Amino acid sequence: MNSVPDLGHGVGLRREHFGRVLEGPTRVDWFEVISENFMGKGGRPLHVLERVRRDYPVALHGVSLSIGSTDPLDRDYLDRLRELADRVEPAWVSDHLCWTGVGGHNAHDLLPLPYTEEALEHVVARVEAVQEHLGRRIALENVSTYLHFAGSTLPEWEFLAEVAHRADCGILLDVNNVYVSAVNHGFDPEKYLAAVPADRVWQVHLAGHTDCGSHLLDTHSRRVCDEVWGLYRFATRRIGAVASLIEWDEEIPDWDTLEAESLRARAVRQEA
Amino acid sequence: MQRFPDLRGVQSLFWRLVAAPEGVAAAVGSEDLSYLIRPDARLGAVERLDIYADMYFYRLRDCLAEDFPKLAARVGAAHFHNLVTDYLLAHPPRHFSLRELGRALPDFTGSHALERSFPALADLARLEWARVEVFDDADAAPLCWQRLLEGGAAAPESFAATLIPSARLLRLDASVLALWRGDPAEPGERIGVRVWRKGFAVHHRSLATDEERCLRELAAGGVTLARLGELVGNAPRLAALLDLWARDGLIAESEARDTPDR
């Protein structure tokens, strides 16, 4: 049985929509925000977040945890994340199953891990340390990848499931990322979705990508494509009713277009 | 063939290739990377790493262009691209927040060859960075005119004020204010400029000499009205400045402290 509530169908809160969302009402059920964008000391972002939080459930979604890096965990970052979580009281806190830098550098990008026993043990130990530091469990999201390490010994879905099982954390299942990686590496996305432990999935991400010919790029710049809606339907039949969220970060559309994507997610889930 | 490295080795090598200023292909040279990355019919190892190299550079460039729009517009896309390339080489991002990426760009611009072709470029960047900083600085309750009258007029020796946290005092080339608006301007004298946030809106404006003197002391906190009177030298002028600061939401009430030169 899943340990977190089904929040319904939400969208990522972006500053282009701050005004519209505060004006209200909207037809979305909840919002996800990028944690790092609200780690300032004051000003409009925090004000908006606190106002939104009054009316909706909110999840904190980070991009800088760098759970797979071989650099030490950034304690300053974890302190700030904890502070923000204490302030916002989010439904949950999530980040990505990846690394973002090494040698003290930060690429501000979600970099791929080799799926090895060594990486698995490393990530599990760090998830445990993070959960301890934050005083709460976290969820990790599968990322889109563009290369396959020659040393990988596990398929990605086994690696993800094993991390969640050993570290006792949640999974943020990004269906678009599954599709993008499936096309980029030539595996069957349904095989991936069938292998994800349903009881660990706290949330689903849906987003659009860009076809670059030789590969798909996870751009969050357009509507969710038909193949991904199909996979969402497939995933929903397996994992049941978990919170869905539309991510749209580039070429951000007007509010109505974004809201319509979220309503579509609701319709697809009902039909499934 | 080489053995697949441990996780630390994979990450160090990946980083070196993806962040290489000369590009992935040049950094790889003739090395065969098939021990590291599995090639397939569509893309080789270098092309796959290139996807990450592009994402790294363009994300950071776009972030800097967002924080320094006037600087980017002044030098144009090609120069800005090169400035960012040089900057990232000298100051690769280290902080967990992209918000910090541009912190060293104003000083770096001052030492860059572009500063000679575009005078006061570094000062333009300083103004833009101050605006980024105050955007999400701590909130404060600014002093209103009524409170100044009630508290200040009654006890000028003990009623003290401070600059709000979301304010910065700069010294910049005078041409920067015109350049920021997009107007042509020749470099001139250096002037005081304040950047501050009122509510959620960020503003900046030039400073008169006496105003700058007062604000620099207010920035250290706890300046009494009596002390401000000394700094300004005449009561009507102080009243006008206090009125301006109250309207701009620039100062807040604070504990009095000993002033340095008394």
Ligand SMILES: [Fe+2]
């Ligand atoms: Fe995602």
